[in-house]
Amino acid sequence: MATARQKQKDLPQMTYGQGINSKLIGAVFAAALLAANLGMAEPTHGIAMYGDPALPHDFVSLPYANPNAPKGGTIVSAEGGTFTSLNPHVRKGSVPWQLRFLAYESLMGRSYDEPFTLYTLLAESIETDESRRWVEFSLHPEARFSDGSPVTVEDVIWSYETLGTIGHPRYHGLWKKIETVSQTGPRKVKFTFADQDRELALLVGLRPVLKKAQWESADFENSGLDVIPISSAPYVIRDFDPGNYVRLMRNPEYWGKDIGFRRGTNNFDEVRLDFYADGSVQFEAFKAGESSSFRELNAERWENSYDFDAVQTGKIVKSIIPHQRPSGITGFVMNTRKPKFADWRVREALIAAFNFEFINQANTGGRQERITSYFSNSVLSMEAGPAKGRVLELLEPYADTLLPGTIEGYRLPQSDGSARNRKNIRAADALLTQAGWTVQDGLRRNAQGTPFEITVTLKQGDTESQSMMDIYQQALERLGIRLTTEVLDAAQYKERTQIYDFDMAYYRRGLSLSPGNEQMLYWGGYGVDQPGTRNWMGMNSPAAESMIAKLVSSTSREDFLAAVKALDRILTAGRYVIPIHTSSFSRLAHVKEIKYPERLPMYGDWIGFLPDVWWYEAQ
Template identity: 40%
Template sequence: MPTARLRAAAVLLLGFALGLPAAVPAAAAEYSAPPSHGIAMHGDLKYAPDFTHFEYVEPNAPKGGTLVSEATGSFDSFNPFILRGQPASGVALIYDTLTEQAQDEPFSEYGALAESIEMPADRSWVAFNLRPEARWHDGRPVTAGDVVWTFDTLVEKGAPFYRAYYGDVVEVKATSEHRVLFVFKGPGNRELPLILGQLAVLPKHWWQGKDFANPPFEPPLGSGPYRVKGYEAGRTVTYERVADYWGKDVPAMRGRWNADTIRYEYFRDRDIATEAFKAGAFDLRAENSSKRWATAYSFPGLDAGMAIKEEVPHQNVAGMQGFVFNTRRPVFRDRTVREAIGYAFDFEWTNKALMYGAYTRTDSYFDNSELGSSGLPTGAELALLEPFRDRLPPEVFTTEFTVPKTDGSGNPRQNLRTALKLLREAGWAVKNGVLTNAEGQALSFEILLVSPDMERIVLPFAANLEKLGIKASVRTVDPAQFQNRVRDFDFDMIVGSFGQSQSPGNEQRDYWSSAMADLKGSRNVIGVRDPVVDALVEKVIQAPDREALVAATRALDRVLLWGFYVVPHFHSETYRLVYWNKFGKPAVAPKYGLGYPDTWWIDPAKAAAVEAWRRGRS
């Protein structure tokens, strides 16, 4: 359920050392611009300077009650900014960010910790003016020094993501107690002021004397709407709403985060959690399994109207999920081999036989949006690709990209013939039922999984590969082991995903750039090393307007697709929700999100009815 705070939490999982200088006074005249209440990636802001709340919230939503959420696996850390350990679910709730993203605009942010933002027309720097009333939970003020310390600490001691994400920041300065300035390499990176706005600010005074990279297992200090109330390592963590939260009347925060208590209950896997949900152990499930959605939710609570099952359409960019090749492995360096393996995935049969027809095949890294490529390149997109013609596959210019299709019978004979033809062109041949190359090496690899749910999708794929003489073993491991192996690029193939937003930008470096291919912990898990991709990523980042952004993103998408770096999976264009009927919701839903849990609230009458029904059954 993407909210600005939750997306910021995802960013907190990553970082890099840039060696930035210590904070020093800046020349005020050199870095001064009229202050604004918000920033838009392209175009105008929807909300005026005097806005009081987002349209998709109920500003007078009642506070109170307990919201219980599920979590899978375990946790042993409260520091989500480093690679070490498994951070507790919900820990981002204790922090504030400089800005909050509006969920009814493609990419706009409004002041949270920052009262106003200064930025020149060329976006070569940005300054955030902090609200003087902002306070840590211990009552001390949040200062520009905290922001500088946070940024320096994250890029020096955090996980690798920040090398790419903040790569264009060359200097950060506290110019006064409540003003912090970020200076960039140059103009043109329109997104960078917005992603700096997503920075979660940490208290310098609390962390002094502690090892950030190897922190104590204790709840840290924050300034956000919640604080840690209690926890049992690996089993449950509880957050309580801060009654005197300094930001409760900030326009971007009003009407949000309404539960008095938010508790996360941990379960070993999703099937166990499903049964626990039906017994009332937690409040809402966003279901990602079509099988469970179709078969697992016939239970008394639903029949009695105490629980609700619904599909909610959304307009989010689907991104890409698929079988992800690790091109660092010699067997996957050949583009033709990767293309051939894609023919072994029978989506039509999988969707019909295993997923109840619930999904749409993905054929773009930016599916379900205007950002995805289609047809042949024309206009501005073609102009971007033309200089690289001699370094790209000819098909980029001559052939519309399509994913392989079958008749859904479960016997993709023609596709397997096509795959075998491609493999022969790549120098492989079947000998005694085993696909081997000229050196006599067999084509075999391991598909590493973290979720048992995926086994029913992967095993038929592996069976089709076996018909080609390819041995694909399937191994499911626990989340900690999976994270460690992916972080170290210690895998052949995984089921992975590359989430996207309505305004892609700096994160594309971490996904695809050559500079990140060998940096452990980066999100370039594929190991893409292509100067053309590098150049197109920079075109995306430097796009001066929406039209240019769309053209650059389509060009990047097309090149990635014809690289056959993944075997595309599928996506859903709805949220699938099942939840206990204890909530109130705003009259207007956000266009680019669900609004849960931050804009919903617990309705006392509904919650009492659910509880009375449960007592009556006990």
């Protein structure tokens, strides 16, 4: 494969043209493009998906940050699994996920107190036209890398081109939609888009900016632990022990510590990430005082397993952090690339046989609600009953291809809470028989006599999922289906799921209040064959892709909401995942010395919260 540097030689100096129009959404946006108002706008300090940014140009700090927070102290995070790389921008290797956010900075930064609003960071200002067909950034004159060198337009352009061609697949979609990127002044860079897509003006501000001089002579695509990246963010990697820990230190010379977006954030002197192979060992490390916080996902454990001395004496505090974001989807995903899961009736049968009400009572004391759709718990969630109004208008052209329940309305099968779950088992038996899977000699088989067998892939230490599978296995035995589990370490789990080598697997996908182009990475048909996407289920739905195209092109909040609600119906009625529980708040146990502001962000305990706006305060 040609490297990014080799490809650069064939392009004009400081201007990179893609010449690629999106096959998926070009036709959808053609009419909007012809009618677009290409009028100029004034440089500003922020940009919102709809309307204006909530904060003025001279804001003191983000509303959920404490501008007077003290600096100092150490926070230690107990992480599951291991790591084999320090480069979070390529597909190769297992990387501490926090490095994407702690060790790299972008032109703009996101406020997590607004659905989708960005404020200037490495950029001093942003300018775009009314149709958002282009966007121009002026770099902050003080922006510096951690080695003291200035962040340049050349660094920006090199980063975008490199990430978009040989970086992680999550960066490729945006690059294909950039028609040109050029230097328009000593500190100015302009992006022109190939498609009419209002979200692109925001997305292009969120790519990490790397130091070109560090990487241009290195093997970026295959880098691992051999290169410690020069940071463009408040933290730098001080040292690490492969597979055991990574230690990051706050850079006292960080250039942006006094700008509004950063004031009151990144308060710890040291952030240490310690890695453990087993989830239960992570919790024991927290109880022993070896880590600073623990995020509890199980309501039953929160009530009954936090009675150890440190909690009773007040050394550890239990905090509830509410949020307004969508539930996302958490559960067990079925890989429809496997023929046995291709029929929706089979997937519905497997969902019906999963006795959530009984499992929830056994595992959480019935304290947690079930996920009912991908965007449940938010204003983006599909409404109960038949589709109406604008949502129905969007779905009707695809009516012949949509699965039952998409337009009419779909609800997850519910049991009576008893262990036998007779009604749903009978329904599952009938669906499997209709799909050609009949019981022969005590086993469920297809017409060729192949038995129905499922292997569920779990990550080492995931004892809760294993407990669910133990109950589920007994239910499937009554249907003549054999279920086994395989437990993999973090590196194996990542590799296997990245290439979709599994039957069923534990699946968790967080969703925001501003879904956009990333939805194509999650649900787009190219993910059926392209490794490294989030489309673990292997769905290939032109209707879903059309809704994604509409939501990113919407010029009004109303049209955006209708497109997301329609997408939610397609995903939920697709029956790709056996959903489990969710919560409208997070449960965080933490040592009493680390504090967070009283004013919580709309997104709650999410990216940008812990450790970003916390601080250390000795008693």
